[in-house]
Amino acid sequence: AAGVIQSPRHLIKEKRETATLKCYPIPRHDTVYWYQQGPGQDPQFLISFYEKMQSDKGSIPDRFSAQQFSDYHSELNMSSLELGDSALYFCASSLRLGGRLHEQYFGPGTRLTVT
Amino acid sequence: DAKTTQPNSMESNEEEPVHLPCNHSTISGTDYIHWYRQLPSQGPEYVIHGLTSNVNNRMASLAIAEDRKSSTLILHRATLRDAAVYYCIRGDGSSNTGKLIFGQGTTLQVKP
Numbered sequence: 001a002a003g004v005i006q007s008p009r010h011l012i013k014e015k016r017e018t019a020t021l022k023c024y025p026i027p028r029h030d031t032v033y034w035y036q037q038g039p040g041q042d043p044q045f046l047i048s049f050y051e052k053m054q055s056d057k058g059s060i061p062d063r064f065s066a067q068q069f070s071d072y073h074s075e076l077n078m079s080s081l082e083l084g085d086s087a088l089y090f091c092a093s094s095l096r097l098g099g100r101l102h103e104q105y106f107g108p109g110t111r112l113t114v115t
Numbered sequence: 116d117a118k119t120t121q122p123n124s125m126e127s128n129e130e131e132p133v134h135l136p137c138n139h140s141t142i143s144g145t146d147y148i149h150w151y152r153q154l155p156s157q158g159p160e161y162v163i164h165g166l167t168s169n170v171n172n173r174m175a176s177l178a179i180a181e182d183r184k185s186s187t188l189i190l191h192r193a194t195l196r197d198a199a200v201y202y203c204i205r206g207d208g209s210s211n212t213g214k215l216i217f218g219q220g221t222t223l224q225v226k227p
Contacts, residue, residue, distance in 0.1 A: 004158075031213060042202070042217040043159060056212035090158045094213060101213035103149075106158030 002026055004107035006091050012113045013081050021076040021110045025093030031055070032074040033104060034066060037088040049074060050096065081114045088112075118142075119203045124222040127193045135188040135221050137203030142183050147206035149215065150177065150188050152199040159202065159217075162188065198225045 005024040013019050025032050031050045035043040045058035049068035060066075063081075068074045078085060088111050092104040120138040127133040139148065150162040163170055163177045165186070170177040176189040190197055200220040207214070 033214060035215075035217075042200075042220060043153075043215075045214045045216060048212055048214055050212070056214050058214065092158070092215075096213075101211065103161035103164065104151075104159075104213065104215065106160065109158050 004091055004093050004105055006089075006107040006110050008110060009108065010111045010113075012115065014115055015081055015083060017081050017114075019078045019081060019112060021078070021089050021091075021112070023074045023076070023091030023093075023107060025072050025074070025091075026105055029093035029095045029105075030072065031094045031096055031101065032068055032072070033092040033094075034060075034074070034076050035090040035092065035106075037090065037109075038084075039087070043090060046076070078112075083114050086112060086114045118205045118216070119218050121201075121203050121219060121221045123219065124224065126224045126226060127190075127197075129195060129225055129227050130192050133190040133193045133197070133223065133225075135190075135201050135203075135223065136185065137187070138185045139203070139205045140184045142205055144183075148177070148179060148183075148186050149204040149206055150175070150201060151204065151215065151217075152197075152201045153220075154196075154199045159215075162201070164206070193223075193225045195225050195227060198223055 033048040034046040037043045046060040048056045066076045088109040092106045094104045149164040151159040153159045178187045202220040
């Protein structure tokens with residue numbers, strides 16, 4: 001079965017650079033979530049989209065932006081990178097059916113290292 | 116605010132049942148209880164969820180207290196591959212956006 005695809009899997013950037021992370025949800029899934037997991041920490045919700053519209057927002061810095069495109073893939077854009085942005089970034093997708101959201105399926109993550 | 120409380124760690128022997136507890140004393144009537152787990156170097160993985168009744172699936176069982184202030188995830192026969200961090204997450208029934216607020220989780224060690 002198709003899973004959530006994230007690219008790239010690893011990314012190394014310098015401080016003040018920009019980065020773009022991509023997420024391709026499971027086919028027919030209409031909802032995408034982004035989570036950030038720092039070293040030794042638990043995943044933290046950043047932002048979510050449903051049918052290409054932002055549906056919820058968590059502790060996402062103003063330097064970050066995201067969107068969901070017409071083909072339902074999503075991109076997380078990160079600017080003015082800081083050392084503290086080094087983390088695993090997970091994308092998850094789910095399906096809203098009958099007004100109810102079903103379980104989330106997570107991708108393998110993108111490991112971002114800022115030097 | 117994760118709004119759930121779990122033990123930091125638990126140990127189990129292989130092929131024995133494991134009961135992972137979770138307290139969610141401030142849960143509201145429309146909040147689902149979700150369990151996810153994260154194996155080393157992987158993304159979180161859905162395990163099970165429920166609202167009021169006990170639930171079973173191929174991975175585990177979820178026992179929910181009658182007052183819904185606590186629940187227990189049951190792995191019927193632990194294997195070495197079940198070693199992971201298990202997260203009990205209270206769904207926000209009012210917002211219905213599905214975001215998961217991860218708390219500390221329970222690190223399960225399975226001994227051969």
